Every structure is written in structure tokens, then in C-alpha cells.
Amino acid sequence: MGRSQETFHKKEVRNKKEKKKREKEAKRLAKKEREKSSNLDDMIAYVDEFGMITSTPPDPNQKQEVKKENIEISIPKQDSAEAPDPVRKGTVTFFNESKGFGFIKDSETKESVFVHVKNVLDEDELRENDVVSFEVEMGEKGPIATQVRLVR
Template sequence: MARSRETFSKKEKEKQRAKKKQEKKEKREARNSDTDKSTDFEDMIAYVDEFGNITSTPPDPSKKKKEIDPDTIDIGIPKAVEAEDSDAGRKGKVTFFNDSKGYGFIKDEQTQESIFVHMSGCIDEIRENDKVTFLTEKTPKGISAIEVKLVQ
């Protein structure tokens, strides 16, 4: 007597395929039955009021529209204004300095931000917890302290 060529896994895979096919058919029928909803063009129109809000009511034509001069509209990002003059020195405290590697960080007294400092930007030799005055410069990696001097 010959053995059946269908194994258990083949039967399971066939059941899964039939189930997916049935689900797909049900979804298609559900989509087709939803088409009786109102797809009228008037239902799809949305209006924007003078404040930029989307509404379903058309604007009132009797209202007077405000004229705007297009030359007064600024497009783009305004240039950043330097917060402090580069001539004015900033004060801070050295929170970390590694002598062997030659870099550290200064905590600014006003803004409390941590600013990178390299030994090449130091006029005086500095250590941790020293009070210093410094200038800042913008580098590709961020703001760095330059002309760092000890405060006596």
C-alpha cells in the first residue's frame, strides 16, 4: 500500500493559504461595500480661514479682505545676533583640566554653560578650580575659549 504524499506541514501550509485567501476576499468585499458612503465632491472640500484654520464652511464674501504688501514678508532665517561683544571678556571657573592631554572645560559664571578650552588658547597656565577670564570663538565643533588668563 502506498503512503500518502501529503505531510502534516504541507496540510498546515495549505490551511494557512486558504485562510489568507478568505481574509483577503472579506477585506475586498468590505471595501466594496463602503463605497456607498457619500463621496460627493462638496463633502471633500475644505476651506482655510484668515487665521490659517481649516474649516468646512466657505468664507463670507461680504467681509473686507486685508491687503498685504508682499515686499514686507521676510522669508528665511534671520542672522544670529552675537549675544556678547567679542571684546568683552567673560569670567568663569575651570571645572576640569587634563595637563597631559592639554584640554579642559570652563564653566561660564553668567550662562553656566561648559566651554571647551585647549592649552594653545591659554595665556597663563591653568589648573582645576582656577578663576579665569577668557574670550570665545566659534569652531567647527562648537564654542571654544581663547586668551584664557588667571584672575588674581
């Protein structure tokens, strides 16, 4: 069927479709232009040597060379010489003789460690301000002092 035999309604529908196509193409081109005109430099952020976010790029003259052999990816192996001494010293800050428990303040870490009478090796009762040596183990509720001895 040729165009000369088209009805008015068919011509109108075809013209609307073509107009919609042109508008869509114009919108697409306008969007492309906006994307090009948006400044990419405004969106870039840099991190300086102190870990702060800045908008200025780093100075290439201050660049430091790093050898790939010096980069450690995993946890470094610890020497056995660096192992801390398991026996610690501390001061008894509180001890309840009737209930059989108390607390020792570690002289190195200054943390409070729970102590029970069953972990005391000496027959003497512990009293407040006594200096003791002990080992630390993790219990259900936190660190516990074991192998507790009075230091004379």
C-alpha cells in the first residue's frame, strides 16, 4: 500500500512516532554533552602521606621507592627470644579471706587479674599490698592468676 492511499489518522501516527524519535535522540545527545562537560577533576580525591583526603595530587618529587622484598603480606614470624616471661609480678589490691578470692594489679600492664585461693601455692594467706609472682591464664570471665607465690 503506497503512501498516497494512507488515511489521515495513519499519517498523524507516523508523524508522532518520528517526532518522538527526534526528541529522544536530542535528549540522548544533550545527556552526552552534560557528561562531557562535568569536570572529572572535581570528583577525584587523593590521600596524602598522613592518610588525609585532599583535592591536590601528590608531588612526584616526594615519591619514595619501596622494594617489593620489604613488603610483608602476612604476619611476621616472632622470635622465641621475644616471647614474654610467663611469670609476672604484681600487688594484691583486694583479697576477701572469707570468700577466698581477690584481685592482683599487674606491675607491668597495670591490669587487674582475678585470683582464687585454690591457685595460691603458699600456705600463708594473701593480704592487701602483698607483692606476689603469678602466671596469667584466660578463664571464663577474663584473666585469672595461677601459680601465685608471695615474693619476699
